[in-house]
Amino acid sequence: MKLFKKKGDxxxxxxxxxxxxxxxxxxxxYIILISWAVVILWxxxxxxxxxxxxxxxxxxxxxxxxxFSLKHFEYLFNNTLFFKWAKNxxxxxxxxAILTLIIVSFxxxxxxxxxxxxxxxxxxxxxxxxxxPTFAGITAYFTMYSVISSINPAFTRQVMLILIYAxxxxxxxxFILKGYIDSISTxxxxxxxxxxxxxxxxxxxxxxxxxxxxxxxxxxxxxIGPFMDYLLPKVLLTSPETYTLAAGLFTLINDVRNLxxxxxxxxxxxxxxPIVILFVVLQKQLVSGLSKGSVKG
Amino acid sequence: MVSYNKFLYDEIGNExxxxxxxxxxxxxxxxxxxxxxxxxxxKLKLELKELIKNKNTHPYNMKLKKFRNEEKIFLKSLRKKKxxxxxxxxxxxxYKVKRLEIQLFIAKEKVKFYKAYVEVTYDAELEYxxxxxxxxxxxxxxxxxxxxxxxxxxxxxxxxxxxxxxxKKVKGELREFKREQKEIxxxxxxxxxxxxxxxxISKKAETNEIKALKKKYKELIxxxxxxxxxxxxxxxxESKSHEIKESTKLGxxxxxxxxxDLRRKIPVELENNRAxxxxxxxxxxxxxQILNGQYGKSFIFLIVSLFIYLIGIPYALGFGNYQGExxxxxxxxxxxxxxxxxxxIFMIEGILAVFFVIISLFLLYFSFRDVLxxxxxxxxxxxxxxxxxxxxxxxxxxxxxxxxLPALVVIIFVILVPISTTILLSFTGMDPQHQSKFSWIGIExxxxxxxxxxxxxxxxxxxxxxxxxxxxLATTLAIxxxxxxxxxxxxxxxxxxxxxxTVYLLPWAVPAFITIxxxxxxxxxxxxxxxLANNLFGLELSVKNNATQTRIALILLxxxxxxxxxxxxxxxxxxxxxxxxxxxxxxxxxxxxQKLRRITIPIVLFQTAPxxxxxxxxxxxxxxxIYLFNGGGPFEPSKYGNLAGSSDLLISYIYKLTxxxxxxxxGAAITIFVAIAVMFVSFLGYRNSKAFKEERL
Numbered sequence: 001m002k003l004f005k006k007k008g009d010x011x012x013x014x015x016x017x018x019x020x021x022x023x024x025x026x027x028x029x030y031i032i033l034i035s036w037a038v039v040i041l042w043x044x045x046x047x048x049x050x051x052x053x054x055x056x057x058x059x060x061x062x063x064x065x066x067x068f069s070l071k072h073f074e075y076l077f078n079n080t081l082f083f084k085w086a087k088n089x090x091x092x093x094x095x096x097a098i099l100t101l102i103i104v105s106f107x108x109x110x111x112x113x114x115x116x117x118x119x120x121x122x123x124x125x126x127x128x129x130x131x132x133p134t135f136a137g138i139t140a141y142f143t144m145y146s147v148i149s150s151i152n153p154a155f156t157r158q159v160m161l162i163l164i165y166a167x168x169x170x171x172x173x174x175f176i177l178k179g180y181i182d183s184i185s186t187x188x189x190x191x192x193x194x195x196x197x198x199x200x201x202x203x204x205x206x207x208x209x210x211x212x213x214x215x216x217x218x219x220x221x222x223x224i225g226p227f228m229d230y231l232l233p234k235v236l237l238t239s240p241e242t243y244t245l246a247a248g249l250f251t252l253i254n255d256v257r258n259l260x261x262x263x264x265x266x267x268x269x270x271x272x273x274p275i276v277i278l279f280v281v282l283q284k285q286l287v288s289g290l291s292k293g294s295v296k297g
Numbered sequence: 298m299v300s301y302n303k304f305l306y307d308e309i310g311n312e313x314x315x316x317x318x319x320x321x322x323x324x325x326x327x328x329x330x331x332x333x334x335x336x337x338x339x340k341l342k343l344e345l346k347e348l349i350k351n352k353n354t355h356p357y358n359m360k361l362k363k364f365r366n367e368e369k370i371f372l373k374s375l376r377k378k379k380x381x382x383x384x385x386x387x388x389x390x391x392y393k394v395k396r397l398e399i400q401l402f403i404a405k406e407k408v409k410f411y412k413a414y415v416e417v418t419y420d421a422e423l424e425y426x427x428x429x430x431x432x433x434x435x436x437x438x439x440x441x442x443x444x445x446x447x448x449x450x451x452x453x454x455x456x457x458x459x460x461x462x463x464x465k466k467v468k469g470e471l472r473e474f475k476r477e478q479k480e481i482x483x484x485x486x487x488x489x490x491x492x493x494x495x496x497x498i499s500k501k502a503e504t505n506e507i508k509a510l511k512k513k514y515k516e517l518i519x520x521x522x523x524x525x526x527x528x529x530x531x532x533x534x535e536s537k538s539h540e541i542k543e544s545t546k547l548g549x550x551x552x553x554x555x556x557x558d559l560r561r562k563i564p565v566e567l568e569n570n571r572a573x574x575x576x577x578x579x580x581x582x583x584x585x586q587i588l589n590g591q592y593g594k595s596f597i598f599l600i601v602s603l604f605i606y607l608i609g610i611p612y613a614l615g616f617g618n619y620q621g622e623x624x625x626x627x628x629x630x631x632x633x634x635x636x637x638x639x640x641x642i643f644m645i646e647g648i649l650a651v652f653f654v655i656i657s658l659f660l661l662y663f664s665f666r667d668v669l670x671x672x673x674x675x676x677x678x679x680x681x682x683x684x685x686x687x688x689x690x691x692x693x694x695x696x697x698x699x700x701x702l703p704a705l706v707v708i709i710f711v712i713l714v715p716i717s718t719t720i721l722l723s724f725t726g727m728d729p730q731h732q733s734k735f736s737w738i739g740i741e742x743x744x745x746x747x748x749x750x751x752x753x754x755x756x757x758x759x760x761x762x763x764x765x766x767x768x769x770l771a772t773t774l775a776i777x778x779x780x781x782x783x784x785x786x787x788x789x790x791x792x793x794x795x796x797x798x799t800v801y802l803l804p805w806a807v808p809a810f811i812t813i814x815x816x817x818x819x820x821x822x823x824x825x826x827x828x829l830a831n832n833l834f835g836l837e838l839s840v841k842n843n844a845t846q847t848r849i850a851l852i853l854l855x856x857x858x859x860x861x862x863x864x865x866x867x868x869x870x871x872x873x874x875x876x877x878x879x880x881x882x883x884x885x886x887x888x889x890x891q892k893l894r895r896i897t898i899p900i901v902l903f904q905t906a907p908x909x910x911x912x913x914x915x916x917x918x919x920x921x922x923i924y925l926f927n928g929g930g931p932f933e934p935s936k937y938g939n940l941a942g943s944s945d946l947l948i949s950y951i952y953k954l955t956x957x958x959x960x961x962x963x964g965a966a967i968t969i970f971v972a973i974a975v976m977f978v979s980f981l982g983y984r985n986s987k988a989f990k991e992e993r994l
Binding site (some may be wrong): 001015029030032039040059093110119128129131138144167199235249250253271279 | 712798
């Protein structure tokens with residue numbers, strides 16, 4: 001291998017210099033990567049463009065001239081229940097995340113650290129049952145809701161939704177958390193127990209701080225779930241007042257009475273931005289959480 | 298004929314000599330009978346019979362009876378003595394101390410009494426040793442309490458004597474001190490900042506130093522503030538009372554566990570030898586526990602009894618139902634009931650009732666087993682746990698059960714009951730004409746589906762085929778794209794990794810419903826993409842109205858959406874593959890392709906398999922993309938009837954059947970079909986996953 005190139009520059013790399021075919025391949029790689037990036041970015045760019053384009057009316061058109069304007073946002077804020085939808089979504093998301101975390105903390109810890117009768121069988125059973133889409137129980141949800149709410153009016157459709165989301169995630173999240181806690185050495189627990197910690201104290205003082213990244217991830221997933229879901233809100237929530245963002249924004253492109261596609265783009269943009277930021281910032285944790293879940297699960 | 302063990306046993310199987318001489322003799326004779334020949338055997342049997350006949354006059358039994366009688370008298374007199382003792386107690390003592398003093402007094406008396414009977418029975422021995430222990434340990438606890446209380450009292454009197462003027466002075470001093478220290482702190486911080494400006498220390502060092510300084514400052518102030526007698530006094534009282542509380546708690550805990558230890562070491566001896574209690578008390582959980590002398594435990598089980606007899610069984614019989622008739626409602630389905638009564642509510646309440654009954658039966662069995670176990674153990678010689686021991690076993694062994702309870706409740710109500718309802722619904726004829734009242738129709742719905750008959754059945758197979766094609770193509774496309782991209786980006790020569798990773802994350806990060814709806818807009822007749830295709834390639838796309846085009850667009854769109862997740866997943870795995878694997882392969886002369894095929898792909902596939910299976914399952918039920926993109930359309934009534942469109946998956950077909958057209962019965966049948974298929978596939982996925990194979994512990 002030549003250490004010096006003709007020009008006399010020092011070749012400073014522990015990789016072999018590229019052959020011509022290698023260079024072509026690298027070039028091809030770049031072309032593929034960049035074109036896929038374009039495929040991803042172009043539609044998103046279109047969405048942003050149309051959200052700010054004052055020339056758009058009701059329907060989205062391409063090749064329109066672009067005039068910067070915030071009128072679609074104004075429409076969104078003034079003529080739709082956008083803020084209410086956002087508030088509903090956040091309420092449902094936060095409640096789901098908290099409920100899930102509380103339940104899963106217990107189950108994940110118990111399934112990881114204790115031996116008890118029916119442990120494996122019950123875990124498998126729940127996993128299988130949860131593979132069935134939540135949607136399967138929809139007819140019953142409807143009726144159950146109407147029965148419970150007539151007995152206790154505080155039981156709103158949104159509460160029902162929260163319960164369904166939280167219940168639907170128990171098995172998977174238990175599984176993931178169990179896998180993570182499994183990787184924490186039991187010596188820590190033993191030491192704490194010798195020092196007189198009770199089971200709950202071991203969890204609170206030892207396991208929880210160590211498992212915090214995974215708990216955060218589970219909380220994040222449960223939080224994002226209601227943002228992404230369209231089906232259940234659409235079915236269970238009936239009045240526009242109670243809609244989540246997904247169900248609400250869909251009325252902007254589906255309902256002839258208040259059809260306004262650019263306003264939908266604006267709303268979509270506003271919804272997407274916080275979540276995208278969350279994803280980008282937490283990219284590393286998400287990836288490691290994913291692969292950890294996969295190695296274990 | 299009764300039979301006894303020769304010895305008594307404790308939990309770990311240690312043997313104890315019997316103290317009941319009568320039983321001991323029976324056992325001895327029986328053993329002899331076994332060994333003896335016929336003639337002496339006959340004689341011994343007679344002897345045994347005689348022994349049993351004269352049971353009441355047996356010297357040991359008489360001794361025992363005497364002991365029992367005297368014990369009764371003693372306990373009676375003890376009660377009187379206790380009253381007298383209470384009157385002699387110092388009135389100024391606190392309630393807790395008084396209680397302990399009384400306990401101590403009783404223990405002393407009991408030690409005196411039981412000492413004489415230690416040899417007679419194990420019960421007396423236990424009482425003797427237990428009270429001896431109490432006699433030894435309680436004084437220390439009481440002393441500790443009294444001492445602590447007196448210190449607090451002293452502190453209270455001291456408090457009155459604190460000179461308030463002095464207090465003001467101290468406060469002033471403190472303020473002065475605070476100012477001084479603050480100046481010093483600020484000076485030091487200023488110095489640090491200077492150093493930072495000069496570049497002598499790093500930013501991190503600066504912030505850390507400042508933090509440390511501030512902490513030190515706070516500590517100094519805090520320390521100084523104790524110059525104030527008032528504050529010191531208050532602090533003293535607080536810490537002392539906390540100390541008393543904790544040390545008493547600890548002392549009692551140690552005492553209790555020592556007593557528990559005694560209970561484990563001193564066996565119990567009974568004359569009867571058959572467990573009957575469990576069977577008699579089976580119907581009422583809690584009763585058996587009371588008779589076993591486990592009052593704390595019995596309280597819990599009595600609550601269980603209340604649940605069974607006030608909630609579980611009445612509900613199953615139809616009382617307290619919202620509309621239904623408990624389990625009977627499952628059979629009648631509100632047939633012949635009032636007009637407002639709905640079959641569905643009857644069904645759900647019936648299912649709930651069944652769950653209640655199952656739970657009740659389980660609880661009954663659980664209580665029965667508990668009583669039986671305790672009873673059998675008692676016969677063997679093991680004493681029943683007292684409340685202290687029960688509590689600690691509950692805390693240990695019961696913990697996983699208790700901590701799973703909330704999850705179980707949620708799962709029963711949110712998953713099991715609704716799914717059971719769906720299963721039952723699939724055997725009924727609930728359709729638009731039969732909304733409020735419907736009846737059982739057996740497997741008609743399934744027949745219709747599998748034979749492809751009727752309104753809904755004819756479309757079933759068409760939809761199923763498309764669902765499978767869609768699942769395989771869309772998921773595989775996403776996997777191929779995502780995996781290829783992650784391989785390319787992971788190439789060590791590619792620069793701008795962060796940029797690519799961030800961009801490739803976007804389809805996953807932007808909520809899918811937004812992108813799907815937006816693509817739907819862009820692919821409509823005048824949409825952006827349609828026009829772009831027209832301008833660039835001269836293609837006349839009419840995606841929304843052409844079945845094939847809709848399907849292709851859907852698959853491509855899912856490739857776009859799903860690749861992101863796969864990309865991140867395999868990136869995570871790729872980064873974790875140790876590089877020495879590749880180096881070793883290179884040494885052996887492997888080509889790039891071989892490395893990819895033999896190392897990379899197997900590792901990634903193996904590690905992500907369950908999640909990939911999950912992706913297939915997800916797409917099988919991917920309702921959003923179908924419904925939001927084109928509403929399942931385009932619709933071809935000649936081929937699909939009015940209920941489904943050409944791009945409908947089973948799941949969206951179910952949605953249309955159940956929600957939009959109210960064919961709940963047949964919709965439920967398809968749901969069950971889907972559920973079974975999905976469960977089977979997931980089972981294959983999970984079965985091979987590591988978490989199930991490598992069970993630790």
